[in-house]
Amino acid sequence: MSERWDEIIDWEKRRQSEDSFFEKLLHNHGVENVLDIACGTGFHSIHLAKAGFNVKAADGSEAMLAKTKENAKLYNVDFEVEKADWLKLTNTISEKYDAVICLGNALTHLFYEDYYRRALEQIYQVLNKGGILVADQRNYDAILETGYSSKHKYYYCGDEVEVKPIIIEDDFVRFAYKFSENEKYYLTLHPIRIDNLSQYILDAGFEKVETYGDFKKDYDKYDSDFIIQVAQK
Ligand code: SAM
Numbered sequence: 001m002s003e004r005w006d007e008i009i010d011w012e013k014r015r016q017s018e019d020s021f022f023e024k025l026l027h028n029h030g031v032e033n034v035l036d037i038a039c040g041t042g043f044h045s046i047h048l049a050k051a052g053f054n055v056k057a058a059d060g061s062e063a064m065l066a067k068t069k070e071n072a073k074l075y076n077v078d079f080e081v082e083k084a085d086w087l088k089l090t091n092t093i094s095e096k097y098d099a100v101i102c103l104g105n106a107l108t109h110l111f112y113e114d115y116y117r118r119a120l121e122q123i124y125q126v127l128n129k130g131g132i133l134v135a136d137q138r139n140y141d142a143i144l145e146t147g148y149s150s151k152h153k154y155y156y157c158g159d160e161v162e163v164k165p166i167i168i169e170d171d172f173v174r175f176a177y178k179f180s181e182n183e184k185y186y187l188t189l190h191p192i193r194i195d196n197l198s199q200y201i202l203d204a205g206f207e208k209v210e211t212y213g214d215f216k217k218d219y220d221k222y223d224s225d226f227i228i229q230v231a232q233k
Contacts, residue, residue: 011043021215022101022134023051025230029132031098037086037123038106042068048101049077058084058093087115089122096128102135105226107197108189111172116197120204127233133206136228139213139221140191143168146222194227206231 022044026034032054036045039057041064049055049072057068057079065081072078084092086102100123110116123133142149148165167174170191177185198209209231213219 014043015047018215020051021228022103023048023053025134026053026099026132029099029232031132033095033097034099034101035093035095035097035126036101036103037084037089038102038104039068039081040064040104040106042071044101044103045079046072046075046077049079050075055079056093056095056097057081058089060085086110086119086122089119090125093126096126096131098128098131100127100131100133102133105136105138105189107135108137108140108192111190113196113200116192116200117204120200120206124204124206124233129233131233133201133231133233134228135197135231136226137192137194137197138189139194139224139227140173141194141227142222142224143173144170144191144193194221194229197229201229201231206233208232 026048034048034053034055036048036055036057037059039045039059042057045055045057045068057065057072058081059065059068060083062083065083068081072081082092086107102123107116107119110119120133127133143165148168162178163175165173166176166186168191172188173191174186174188177187179185194211198211201209209229210217212228212230213221213224214226215228216224
C-alpha cells in the first residue's frame with residue numbers, strides 16, 4: 001500500500017483542504033522542533049520542514065520511511081528519518097520535542113486500550129514541558145452512530161480511489177480502498193471514540209486537550225469527517 005498511498009491522498013488537494021492548519025497551530029504554540037511519529041510517505045514532515053520547522057520523521061514501517069526519503073528529495077528538503085514504534089518510542093527517540101504529530105488517522109491502527117495508553121505515555125516522555133501532541137482520527141463516533149458519509153474533501157482526496165468502510169463494528173472498522181474492480185486494498189482500524197481518546201490522553205499526564213472538527217474549533221460532531229485532538233503537556 002505504501003506505493004499507492006500518495007494516489008489515495010493527493011498531496012495538492014490535501015494541502016489546499018488543510019489550509020496550513022497545522023503550520024498555524026504549531027506557530028501559535030511557539031513550536032520549533034517537531035517529531036512526526038507516523039510520517040507515512042512524508043506529507044506533513046515535508047510541508048512542515050518547508051515551512052521552517054525543525055522536523056524529525058519517524059514511522060514503524062521501513063517501506064513508508066523509504067517513501068518519505070524519496071519524497072523529501074523530490075521536494076528538496078532534508079531532515080532526519082528514523083524507524084520507531086510508538087509503543088517503544090523512547091528506545092529510539094532520545095531527544096525531546098515541542099510537538100509530536102500523529103496524523104492521517106494513524107493512532108487508530110492501535111486496537112487495545114493498553115496500547116493507546118502505552119503509546120501516549122511514550123509520546124508524553126518525548127515532549128518538552130508545554131509541548132503539544134497533535135493527533136487526528138476519523139470521526140468514528142459519527143460512523144458508529146449514524147453510519148458512514150464523507151465530504152471527500154479532507155485527507156483522502158485522490159480521484160482515482162474510492163475509500164469506504166465495508167464492515168462497521170463497535171470494535172473494528174474495515175475500510176476498502178478501491179482503485180478498480182481488480183485492485184482493492186483493505187485496512188482494518190479501531191474506531192476509537194473521541195472522548196475515550198481524550199481521556200487516555202489526560203490519564204497519560206497531559207494538562208489539557210482540545211478538539212477540532214474538520215479543522216474548526218466550533219464544529220458539528222455529526223457533520224465532521226475528521227477530529228483533531230491537541231493536547232498540552
Ligand atoms: N501521517 C501520514 C499521513 O497522514 O499521510 C501517514 C498515515 S498512515 C494511515 C499511518 C502510519 O502509521 C503508517 O505509515 C504506519 O506505518 C504507521 N504506524 C502504524 N502503527 C504504528 C506503530 N505502532 N508505530 C509506528 N508507526 C506506526
